[in-house]
Amino acid sequence: MDKETHIEELKEKVKDFCEKRDWDQFHNIKELAIDLSIEVSELLELFRWQNPEEIKETMKNKREAVEDEVADAMFALLRIAQMNNIDLSEALDKKLEKTAKNYPVEKAKGSIKKYNEF
Amino acid sequence: MDKETHIEELKEKVKDFCEKRDWDQFHNIKELAIDLSIEVSELLELFRWQNPEEIKETMKNKREAVEDEVADAMFALLRIAQMNNIDLSEALDKKLEKTAKNYPVEKAKGSIKKYNEF
Amino acid sequence: MDKETHIEELKEKVKDFCEKRDWDQFHNIKELAIDLSIEVSELLELFRWQNPEEIKETMKNKREAVEDEVADAMFALLRIAQMNNIDLSEALDKKLEKTAKNYPVEKAKGSIKKYNEF
Amino acid sequence: MDKETHIEELKEKVKDFCEKRDWDQFHNIKELAIDLSIEVSELLELFRWQNPEEIKETMKNKREAVEDEVADAMFALLRIAQMNNIDLSEALDKKLEKTAKNYPVEKAKGSIKKYNEF
Numbered sequence: 001m002d003k004e005t006h007i008e009e010l011k012e013k014v015k016d017f018c019e020k021r022d023w024d025q026f027h028n029i030k031e032l033a034i035d036l037s038i039e040v041s042e043l044l045e046l047f048r049w050q051n052p053e054e055i056k057e058t059m060k061n062k063r064e065a066v067e068d069e070v071a072d073a074m075f076a077l078l079r080i081a082q083m084n085n086i087d088l089s090e091a092l093d094k095k096l097e098k099t100a101k102n103y104p105v106e107k108a109k110g111s112i113k114k115y116n117e118f
Numbered sequence: 119m120d121k122e123t124h125i126e127e128l129k130e131k132v133k134d135f136c137e138k139r140d141w142d143q144f145h146n147i148k149e150l151a152i153d154l155s156i157e158v159s160e161l162l163e164l165f166r167w168q169n170p171e172e173i174k175e176t177m178k179n180k181r182e183a184v185e186d187e188v189a190d191a192m193f194a195l196l197r198i199a200q201m202n203n204i205d206l207s208e209a210l211d212k213k214l215e216k217t218a219k220n221y222p223v224e225k226a227k228g229s230i231k232k233y234n235e236f
Numbered sequence: 237m238d239k240e241t242h243i244e245e246l247k248e249k250v251k252d253f254c255e256k257r258d259w260d261q262f263h264n265i266k267e268l269a270i271d272l273s274i275e276v277s278e279l280l281e282l283f284r285w286q287n288p289e290e291i292k293e294t295m296k297n298k299r300e301a302v303e304d305e306v307a308d309a310m311f312a313l314l315r316i317a318q319m320n321n322i323d324l325s326e327a328l329d330k331k332l333e334k335t336a337k338n339y340p341v342e343k344a345k346g347s348i349k350k351y352n353e354f
Numbered sequence: 355m356d357k358e359t360h361i362e363e364l365k366e367k368v369k370d371f372c373e374k375r376d377w378d379q380f381h382n383i384k385e386l387a388i389d390l391s392i393e394v395s396e397l398l399e400l401f402r403w404q405n406p407e408e409i410k411e412t413m414k415n416k417r418e419a420v421e422d423e424v425a426d427a428m429f430a431l432l433r434i435a436q437m438n439n440i441d442l443s444e445a446l447d448k449k450l451e452k453t454a455k456n457y458p459v460e461k462a463k464g465s466i467k468k469y470n471e472f
Contacts (some may be wrong), residue, residue, distance in 0.1 A: 001205060001207055001208065002126040002207050003124055003125075004124065004207075005125055005207040006120065006122065006124055006125075007121075007123055007124075007128070008120040010125070010207065010210055011120065013211075017218070020223050020227075021226045021227055021228075023230065025228075026230045028170060028173055029165065029173060029177065029184070030162070030165040030168065030173050031402075031403060033158065033162040033165065034162065034398060035402060036161075037155070037162055037273065038395050038398060038399050038402060040151065040154050040155045040158050041155060041391065041392050041395035041396075043154075044148070044151040044155055044388060044392060045392050047148040047151065048392060049348040050148065055146055055147060055148050066147070066204075067212075070204055071212065071213035073195055074206050074213075075210060075214075077195060078210075081120075084177065084184070086184075087119060087120050088128075088188070088189075088192050089120050089122075089127075089128065090119065091185045091189040091192065092131065092132075092193060092196075093131075094185075094189065095189035095190065095192075096131060096132075096135055098186075099135070103139060105138050105139060108141075109139055110139075110143075112141065112144045112285040144285050149285060152280060152388065153284060153285075155277065155280070155391060156280060156281050156284060159273065159274050159278075162270060162274060163274050166270060166274060167262050167271075167466040230403040237441060237444065238360065238361035238362040238435075238441050238442055238443050239360055239361075241360060241443040242356065242357055242358065242359060242360055243356035243357075243359055243361060244356040246361070246443065246446055249446065249447075249450060250446075250450075253450055253453070253454070256459050257457060257459060257464075258463050258464040259462075259466065261464075262466045264406060264409055265413065265420070266401040266404065266409050269394065269397050269401065270398065272394050272397075272427070273394045273395060276390050276391045276394050277391060279390075280384070283384040286384065288382060291382055291384050295383065302383070303448075304445075304448075304449065304452075306442070307445040307446050307448065308449065310431060310442055310445065310446055310449075311446060311450075313424070313427055313431060317424065320413065320420070322420075322421055322424055323355060323356050324356055324364075324425075324428055325355055325358075326355065326356075327422075327424055327428065328364055328367065328425050328428055328429065328432075329367075330421075330422075330425065331425035331426065331429060332429075334422075341375060344375045344377075345375055346375075346376040348380045
């Protein structure tokens with residue numbers, strides 16, 4: 001459960017899984033980014049051509065497929081972080097700090113414009 | 119730090135960040151998957167045309183840029199999970215179980231072939 | 237102008253451009269597919285978070301940027317075809333024939349469902 | 355054959371195919387860019403994890419699958435151009451002119467560095 005699981009534990013699971021299969025040799029960051037890109041594309045494919053109503057339908061009727069693709073993406077992202085010593089919590093904190101500057105609440109509220117277009 | 123941070127805490131941070139800006143209205147899963155796809159592409163772009171030697175160079179000289187893109191991807195993935203009640207730990211466990219069946223250690227060891235091509 | 241230009245002429249232009257720069261060595265199909273994927277993502281980025289109304293706005297106000305990204309994608313696709321002796325006209329004809337079978341007019345008309353979901 | 359086919363003819367085929375199925379309503383540029391992105395990803399997937407030797411193998415053994423994915427991408431790109439009145443020949447000419455300035459032969463020859471890194 002996400003409430004009880006440290007990010008590090010997920011990284012360790014992924015590491016263990018890959019090392020048992022001797023996959024380090026294939027997993028440089030470029031190949032992993034390609035893999036991540038393909039998996040995300042498979043997620044997006046589940047919603048191709050769909051309008052908001054149909055997206056909700058898909059979430060009801062194909063939830064398992066959605067979660068399966070999300071897990072594939074999570075696997076690749078964790079593996080990128082683990083292989084390259086990236087602390088995801090720290091990276092996210094930095095990102096939130098930086099994004100908060102580009103998208104201050106008073107300007108960004110209710111708008112999805114890019115920060116250089118406010 | 120990843121050792122001390124539960125997944126749920128990261129989800130909460132992302133949730134809080136987006137709700138303050140009233141972004142729920144824009145964040146259906148299709149739009150978020152598009153966003154995730156774009157961010158992953160920006161990560162991959164850092165390694166475009168590069169051979170293994172040059173990839174290592176990039177990891178040395180542009181580490182900050184790499185971590186920045188990884189954080190963007192992490193943000194989008196956490197937001198997808200948070201908005202759609204996906205437990206990432208559980209989804210990953212299921213995925214590892216399934217993948218372990220398709221890629222048993224004795225067959226997959228040292229090979230990156232797709233499971234239907236063993 | 238598209239009315240006067242054979243596909244082959246575009247391929248020749250791209251070939252000439254790349255050979256002058258001695259780029260054949262970098263342009264295997266995997267690297268070109270990565271490049272194409274990145275360029276398409278930059279096209280999609282121009283419409284991120286946008287609803288149909290905003291998409292029309294973008295087509296009015298950023299037409300040059302859109303055409304620029306479309307051209308990048310076209311370049312990569314032509315280069316893939318040229319380097320690998322793929323006749324795009326023939327490949328497209330085959331594709332249309334195949335797709336016509338999966339999406340017969342009487343079933344597909346006005347529907348965007350995937351063919352295995354009719 | 356690419357030597358005998360004007361770009362316009364391909365656009366017309368794609369237009370005719372889609373209009374017969376009443377698909378204009380689904381084909382705004384954002385949805386088409388998503389579709390293009392998914393198709394390119396399926397092309398890239400054919401080369402996932404592969405080294406240069408294995409890429410050549412794939413081109414030998416799975417040429418039909420490769421051409422099929424290339425055709426899917428071509429379809430989407432032509433449809434984007436056709437629906438939005440983009441002249442691909444002109445767009446490509448502009449792109450080549452612009453790229454020639456950023457990558458002059460004497461600097462770019464034999465190098466794949468980004469133009470701002472020469």
